[in-house]
Amino acid sequence: KNQVEQSPQSLIILEGKNCTLQCNYTVSPFSNLRWYKQDTGRGPVSLTIMTFSENTKSNGRYTATLDADTKQSSLHITASQLSDSASYICVVISQAGTALIFGKGTTLSVSS
Amino acid sequence: GAVVSQHPSRVICKSGTSVKIECRSLDFQATTMFWYRQFPKQSLMLMATSNEGSKATYEQGVEKDKFLINHASLTLSTLTVTSAHPEDSSFYICSARRGADTEAFFGQGTRLTVV
Numbered sequence: 001k002n003q004v005e006q007s008p009q010s011l012i013i014l015e016g017k018n019c020t021l022q023c024n025y026t027v028s029p030f031s032n033l034r035w036y037k038q039d040t041g042r043g044p045v046s047l048t049i050m051t052f053s054e055n056t057k058s059n060g061r062y063t064a065t066l067d068a069d070t071k072q073s074s075l076h077i078t079a080s081q082l083s084d085s086a087s088y089i090c091v092v093i094s095q096a097g098t099a100l101i102f103g104k105g106t107t108l109s110v111s112s
Numbered sequence: 113g114a115v116v117s118q119h120p121s122r123v124i125c126k127s128g129t130s131v132k133i134e135c136r137s138l139d140f141q142a143t144t145m146f147w148y149r150q151f152p153k154q155s156l157m158l159m160a161t162s163n164e165g166s167k168a169t170y171e172q173g174v175e176k177d178k179f180l181i182n183h184a185s186l187t188l189s190t191l192t193v194t195s196a197h198p199e200d201s202s203f204y205i206c207s208a209r210r211g212a213d214t215e216a217f218f219g220q221g222t223r224l225t226v227v
Contacts, residue, residue, distance in 0.1 A: 036218075043118070043205050043218035044156070089155065100146075100216065104155040 002027040004092050006103035013110055017080055021106045023073040023090030027099075035064050035075045036089045038105070044089055047075070080110045114140045116208045118219030125226055130194045133222045135206030141186035142208035146216065147179075150203040162189055196226040 004025045013019050025033070032051045036044035048057045048064040050073070056065045061084075063076045077084055090103040115138040125131045135145055144163050148156040160176075162168035162183035170176045180192040189208070193200055203223055209216040 034215075041203070041221065041223060043116075043207075043220045045218070046215065049215065100158070102155045107153070 002092075002094070002099065002101045004090055004101050004103035006088075006090050006106050008106060009104070010107040011109070013080055013108070015080060015082055015110055015112045018076065018078050019080060019108065021075045021077075021088050021090075021108070023075070023103055025071050025073070025090070025092045025101070025103075027071075027092040027094060027101050029095035030068070030071075031093045031095045033064075033066055033073050034091045034093070035062070035073075036091060038087045038089055040086070047088075077108075080108075082110050082112060084108060085110045114138075114208075114217045116142075116206065116217045116219040118206055118222050120222060121220060122223045123225070125196055125224070127197055127226055128195055130192055131196060131224060133191045133193075133204055133206075133224075135189045135191070135208065135219050137187050137208045137217075140208075140210055142189075143186065143211055144216075145183055145189040145206055145208045147181060147189075147191050148205045148207070150205060150221075156205060159191075193224065196224075198226045200224065201226045 007022045034049045035047045038044040047062050050066045061078045066073045087105040087107050089105040092101045117136045119134045147159045150156050159174045160168045160170045162181050164183050164186050168181040183189040205221045207216040207218045
């Protein structure tokens with residue numbers, strides 16, 4: 001069964017600190033993996049898109065990694081800001097692009 | 113990135129009435145649009161997939177007669193919640209993409225409250 005598991009479920013960190021969110025998946029065959037940021041009451045916004053052959057991709061303070069062998073991805077946030085408080089969702093797309101499998105998300109709270 | 117606009121962003125309606133939510137792709141033609149529902153602190157749940165000019169494909173457990181989806185043009189899809197009940201209160205999100213292998217962009221969501 002295609003599944004995407006994210007951990008931790010929630011996380012609280014101090015402003016300025018770094019954090020890493022995890023995503024494990026069992027989707028096969030696999031096309032690409034995406035990390036989205038969803039602010040409360042808003043739609044998801046894409047942070048990174050990684051294909052099977054990519055190991056790491058950065059977008060500002062966000063760095064995503066992908067290990068296709070172990071089917072794991074991580075999202076590292078550097079020097080967190082209050083505006084980083086949101087839900088971060090890992091989405092895996094099947095090879096045919098026909099299915100988007102969503103993780104349940106990690107809720108990040110950044111406090112001052 | 114491409115822009116997908118949803119309208120309205122918030123709506124309150126009485127039980128038994130119907131409410132329509134619009135999803136527009138503003139700067140590209142969307143061959144496929146998706147409708148999701150999200151409960152508090154839950155992930156997005158796919159309700160249905162619609163391809164322009166054809167009937168929507170509903171996920172198991174989603175009542176097609178209750179959640180009417182129309183995708184009459186390449187830039188507009190609508191979701192109509194008919195005979196709304198308080199348990200239909202939720203956050204509804206659409207996404208749109210050009211083709212099968214392209215990124216899907218999300219709308220900003222619609223908060224529906226049925227009183």
